[in-house]
Amino acid sequence: MLTQIKMPCNLEPVPIKSHPGYVCLRASGDNIPLHLVNHQGDEYYINRRKIQAWFRENVDEVIQELAYIHRIGERSYELKCVTGGHIAHTIKATCLSDPARKICFDFVLAIMFSPSMWPSVFPQQRNQERSWYAVPCKIKSPNVENDLLSFIVCSPYWEHMALKKKQNLKDGLRLMKALRDANDMPKIFSYTIKSLFLNAASVKRINWNQSPGRILIRMIVLMVKFLRKGFLPLYLVPDSNVLEGLGKDERMDYMRRLFRILKLLIKCRNRNCMTIDDIELIFGISVLQSL
Known part of the structure; x- marks a missing residue:
């Protein structure tokens, strides 16, 4: 805030x-x-x-x-x-x-x-x-x-406008933050995740009418892509790199963690079911406590 x-x-x-x-x-x-x-x-x-x-x-x-x-x-x-x-x-x-x-x-x-x-x-x-x-x-x-x-x-106003009336996208953003916290990726800051979603929404890289779970899978794929490049633009200042504080080894480590989560999420999507163990592994105990 x-x-x-x-x-x-x-x-x-x-x-x-x-x-x-x-x-x-x-x-x-x-x-x-x-x-x-x-x-x-x-x-x-x-x-x-x-x-x-x-x-x-x-x-x-x-x-x-x-x-x-x-x-x-x-x-x-x-x-x-x-x-x-x-x-x-x-x-x-x-x-x-x-x-x-x-x-x-x-x-x-x-x-x-x-x-x-x-x-x-x-x-x-x-x-x-x-x-x-x-x-x-x-x-x-x-x-x-x-x-x-x-x-x-x-610019909070323009960020708000980019996500306005896109509730599924905002829910996907919250899920992304939860899995970040649960899987020890502290240098993917909250504003890094927000920039990912804002940029995707502004250039229509994602259908925000999908379920939050499917949005999350798509955004993890995009995050891995930007981590591989080492460049994620700051929303409305496209020449600025939100990932500039991450070294190559850190980016590779986070990519491996995200790939592991991505495989598990795809399995959950394909069987149309997510178990309590899946939720704990992907999102952490805190998600269960908040339900």
Whole structure:
């Protein structure tokens, strides 16, 4: 879930050369938050590591005040903020009476800007006053210096429109995330999966009226294809590679895992039946617990 942060100053997205989809945020005005910026010459730029730490500190303070969540007449949950060192911040709620029962909420810090501030980059939306967001994100290309000023752009509105009224496609996306979690593929991030589905929907590579299970099989085939190439375009920024953080060995490992899952799913499809053991193997215990 994107969590919008409003800055008390003016922010201008500045494209990062040779890295499509990435920007720096130049700050100007009388109320620049000096504790969140780097000073370069006469200019100020938002430091993604500083703003992530600031956001996490505020979340931690709120959690300390709440401590626990009580569901009326049911269970009590202990709250904890977990950070994996990547884009998202996760609040994990653990049931006190049943520690195996957990609920997780992901928050992604985002800074809004209008496409009119950067029209040449988004020509397909230049006449649309829909907001875009800059999300703190390290440039994941190999052998690239860690730029603490880098942000990646996204557009929740256009992503929502691409999946609108395609419930089976959205269900297939959720299934893809579940099998990712159950089969130890942490570097296939949620936005990697979302980009896969968004691109497939936009170029009509898939019939979204199919059942979610058949959609899932098709999307696994596509994911293997992109992993083999080592390139999956970021939705609406086609020159940007969502898989740039994956090395060749990691891609090969994930391809093998996905091939194994694909064979099992095809067997289930052919016999028109999925057993409890199949569900546990493909999607993990968490899927069964949520039913």
